Amino acid sequence: MRHGVARFVTGFLALPVALYLFYVVWPFAQAAGYSLTDWGGYSDSQNFVGLDNYVRLLSDELIRKAFWHNVFFLVTVPLFTIALALFLAFLLNVGGREDRAGIRGVFGSALYKVIFFFPQVLSLVVIAVMWQQIYRTDQQGLINGLLIKIGLVDADNPIAFTADPEPFLGIPAVLWWLLLIAVWSGAGFYMVLFSAAMQSIPKDIYEAAILDGAGRFHTFFRVTLPLLRDTISVAWVYLGFIALDMYALVFVMTPSQGGPNHASEIFASVIQFNAFQKGQFGYACAIAVALAIFTILLAAVQLRITRRERIEF
Amino acid sequence: MSTVTHTSGQKRPDVAPPGRPTGRRAEAAGNGIGGRIFNGFSHLFLAVWAIMVIYPLLWVVMSALKTDSEVIREPLSLIPESLQWDNFARAWTAGIDSFFLNTLLVLVFSVTLTMLLGSMAAYALARYEFPGNRLIYWMFLSGLTLPVYLAAVPLFKGVYNMNVVFPLLGPNKHLTLILVYVAWSLSFTVFFMHSFFRTLPNSIAEAAMVDGASHTRTFFSVMLPMAKPGLISIGIFNVLGQWNQWYLPTLLMQSVAGEPKHQVIAQGLIELSVNQGYKSDWSGLFAGVTMAMLPVLIVYVVFQRQVQSGLTAGVGK
Numbered sequence: 263m264r265h266g267v268a269r270f271v272t273g274f275l276a277l278p279v280a281l282y283l284f285y286v287v288w289p290f291a292q293a294a295g296y297s298l299t300d301w302g303g304y305s306d307s308q309n310f311v312g313l314d315n316y317v318r319l320l321s322d323e324l325i326r327k328a329f330w331h332n333v334f335f336l337v338t339v340p341l342f343t344i345a346l347a348l349f350l351a352f353l354l355n356v357g358g359r360e361d362r363a364g365i366r367g368v369f370g371s372a373l374y375k376v377i378f379f380f381p382q383v384l385s386l387v388v389i390a391v392m393w394q395q396i397y398r399t400d401q402q403g404l405i406n407g408l409l410i411k412i413g414l415v416d417a418d419n420p421i422a423f424t425a426d427p428e429p430f431l432g433i434p435a436v437l438w439w440l441l442l443i444a445v446w447s448g449a450g451f452y453m454v455l456f457s458a459a460m461q462s463i464p465k466d467i468y469e470a471a472i473l474d475g476a477g478r479f480h481t482f483f484r485v486t487l488p489l490l491r492d493t494i495s496v497a498w499v500y501l502g503f504i505a506l507d508m509y510a511l512v513f514v515m516t517p518s519q520g521g522p523n524h525a526s527e528i529f530a531s532v533i534q535f536n537a538f539q540k541g542q543f544g545y546a547c548a549i550a551v552a553l554a555i556f557t558i559l560l561a562a563v564q565l566r567i568t569r570r571e572r573i574e575f
Numbered sequence: 576m577s578t579v580t581h582t583s584g585q586k587r588p589d590v591a592p593p594g595r596p597t598g599r600r601a602e603a604a605g606n607g608i609g610g611r612i613f614n615g616f617s618h619l620f621l622a623v624w625a626i627m628v629i630y631p632l633l634w635v636v637m638s639a640l641k642t643d644s645e646v647i648r649e650p651l652s653l654i655p656e657s658l659q660w661d662n663f664a665r666a667w668t669a670g671i672d673s674f675f676l677n678t679l680l681v682l683v684f685s686v687t688l689t690m691l692l693g694s695m696a697a698y699a700l701a702r703y704e705f706p707g708n709r710l711i712y713w714m715f716l717s718g719l720t721l722p723v724y725l726a727a728v729p730l731f732k733g734v735y736n737m738n739v740v741f742p743l744l745g746p747n748k749h750l751t752l753i754l755v756y757v758a759w760s761l762s763f764t765v766f767f768m769h770s771f772f773r774t775l776p777n778s779i780a781e782a783a784m785v786d787g788a789s790h791t792r793t794f795f796s797v798m799l800p801m802a803k804p805g806l807i808s809i810g811i812f813n814v815l816g817q818w819n820q821w822y823l824p825t826l827l828m829q830s831v832a833g834e835p836k837h838q839v840i841a842q843g844l845i846e847l848s849v850n851q852g853y854k855s856d857w858s859g860l861f862a863g864v865t866m867a868m869l870p871v872l873i874v875y876v877v878f879q880r881q882v883q884s885g886l887t888a889g890v891g892k
Contacts, residue, residue: 270790271699278696278761279711285758286718289726289733296729350624353617368617376879377625380632382886383875385819387841388868391848392635395861402650402857404634411651450628455887478613506722510821514845530724543728550725561720 290554297548302541315548324535325549328527334433335441335508335528336560340501342445344494347452348487350378354453355460356478356486375457378450386447390514393443397423397515424515427525434525440511448504452497459493460486499564506557509534529553632868639663639861646857659858666847666862674843675866681749681839682817685756689813690806692757693764694772698794700765701772702780712769718762723822730755731826738831747831752824752839756817764809771805772798811878811885818871821845840867 297315301308319325354371368374381389396404399420409415426435463486471481509530513519520531527535529549537546633653638646639662641655649656700712734755738745745751775798783793799806821841830836838846847863875882 266790267703268705271703271705273791274695274699274794275711278692278765279714281692281754281758282715282718282761285730285755286726286762287714289729290721292729292733293725350621353621356617368614368621374621374625375883376876377628379875379879379883380628380872383815383871383882384868385821385841385844385871387819387821387844388864391844391860391864392631392868394848395635395638395857396631402647404631404651407650446627449624451886454883458884458887509724514848530722533724533727537728547725547728550722550727554721554725557722558720 293547294551296544297551299544301544308544311544315545316552318545319549319552324524324527324532325529325552327524328529328532331434331437331526331528332506334437335444335505336502338441339444339448339505339508340498342441343448343452343501344497346445346449347456347497348490348494350449350453351456351460352482352486354457356482375454378453380450381447382451384447386510387514389443389447390511394515397439399423399425424526425517425522427522436516436522436526440508440515440526443511443515444504444508448501452501455497456490456493459490463489495564495567499561502560502564503557506553506560529556632872635861635868636865639858639865641858641861643856643858646861662858662862663866665856666859666866669859669863670838670843670847671840671863671866674838674840677749677837678818678839681752681756682814685753685760685817686810686813688753688757689760689764689817690810693761693809694768694799694802694806695794696761697765697768698772698798701769712765715762715765718759719766723759727822727826734827745831747828747834747837749837751827752837755823755827756820759823760813760817764813767809767812768802768805771802775801807881808885811882815871815882815886 296308298310298312299308300311300314354368354374395402398404398406399422401407401410401417401420403420403423405423406415406420410417410420415421422435423439424436426439428435430438467485467489468481471485476484507530508528512526512528512531516522516526520527520535530553533546533549533553536542536549637653637655638650640658640660641649641662642657642659645652645656696711696715700708700715734744734746734751737751742748743750744754779801780793780798783797784790788797819841820839824839824842825845828837828839828842844863844867848860
């Protein structure tokens with residue numbers, strides 16, 4: 263019997279583990295190794311340089327930029343997406359009429375949910391290519407065209423969108439325009455998530471609140487929101503990962519993939535730039551290792567902060 | 576606004592003790608003026624956001640049916656002067672046909688394999704104690720936090736070196752992409768199915784074993800069917816995730832020795848958008864984007880309940 267178990271477990275695990283080791287673990291391990299060399303990527307010559315690459319990246323202007331841009335997305339993407347999603351979920355679930363059974367969702371809430379979820383099933387690339395057309399800098403673009411038509415924007419001086427490195431509130435404008443797309447595509451998904459969590463809260467908690475004379479606003483802020491804390495913190499962690507991975511948008515939408523003038527560089531684009539444009543694979547790997555350490559630290563911190571006793575119902 | 580229900584509760588303190596409105600009172604309060612304004616405001620804001628989501632999508636679809644000159648002349652209009660279906664035919668033969676074929680060819684195998692290998696590994700890890708169990712589990716889990724860009728350079732190099740030893744696993748090969756997709760999807764699939772198999776009751780598996788079923792047979796004919804809800808969720812997650820994948824194919828499906836690239840849909844669309852810019856075939860680009868997004872949207876609308884719960888369950892775990 264014990265023998266059978268060993269054979270069974272080995273049989274079930276062999277193939278997945280082998281694939282995973284070969285295509286995921288091994289490249290990661292190699293990257294860590296290459297990060298200690300000056301390997302260019304196209305030649306076979308590589309010398310061990312110790313931690314030189316890591317010392318170098320600390321004083322790299324481009325990486326400092328990318329780091330702050332990543333931090334910008336890390337703060338704004340979850341913040342705006344969750345705020346908007348919560349607001350939409352609130353309207354959807356509490357905006358309806360009130361009757362004997364309590365406060366109801368708005369009429370047509372199922373339809374709204376279907377529509378708001380649309381961007382989630384689309385590929386980030388489709389979204390990026392679509393928004394590239396919306397953000398066009400001439401009258402052919404959806405936003406510029408509309409604004410020029412109603413006279414809010416001068417046809418000779420249209421909005422530059424992702425080609426605009428000028429700072430707005432201290433952050434290059436291009437990043438704000440990318441943020442808008444991220445929020446547009448993410449809000450619906452998190453609204454559905456929050457909606458589902460709201461509906462799983464037992465009715466009698468609401469009934470008790472209503473009996474105590476709480477209106478829909480009090481009920482929402484004093485009852486619903488605290489009970490949603492768990493879901494919101496999970497959403498925050500997930501959006502954090504998405505914020506670190508804005509590369510598809512940067513890749514498709516910005517000039518020279520990180521431009522203009524490096525105004526939209528993020529970690530991923532700097533890695534790509536160093537590895538494939540400048541041919542410095544060793545250095546690119548060092549940046550990637552730094553990013554991985556940053557990600558893991560961040561995940562650990564987030565898990566620590568958001569851990570809290572659960573309310574079971 | 577939050578005071579509205581309060582004041583209406585305090586207006587008639589003689590009817591019932593304050594703070595304990597009857598059903599009828601609650602009804603009256605909610606359908607009062609405040610309630611109605613709020614209801615109207617909700618509808619207004621929700622409708623505005625719905626338009627902000629739908630309008631760009633609709634605009635892309637409608638622009639795909641215009642002539643090129645109309646795209647330039649009347650970029651904003653949602654109603655084409657005449658329907659140019661041949662935009663689709665042009666985009667289809669300009670590469671979308673092979674993008675679709677490649678994507679389907681890869682996905683049929685990669686999703687099936689991901690599900691099979693992922694649930695097998697998750698099952699063995701979730702229900703059997705053996706030395707190294709935790710180690711393997713954490714190894715799979717660590718893949719969730721590590722960024723793909725870290726592995727990009729060595730993965731690229733490894734696949735290129737493979738070309739010499741075993742060309743079928745070299746760059747620009749469907750099989751390579753299938754195996755890479757499976758390997759990269761395993762982390763989340765194992766993580767998700769692991770927690771799912773843990774929740775299944777022990778007694779049924781034990782009953783099957785007592786009846787003489789082998790471990791393997793117990794898995795395939797008893798446990799796997801019981802895990803169907805989990806399989807549907809993670810299946811939807813993987814189909815969408817792999818359909819939308821662009822980074823790995825851009826890295827690995829590059830032309831070798833002059834043979835044409837076997838591009839998948841997301842990857843091809845990027846190239847199409849770059850090239851179309853030079854050719855200024857705007858309607859063709861819109862048609863390409865439309866063809867890339869309509870199938871997923873239609874599948875989503877048909878299976879919306881499953882897709883919504885499938886994707887949100889992925890986050891909830």
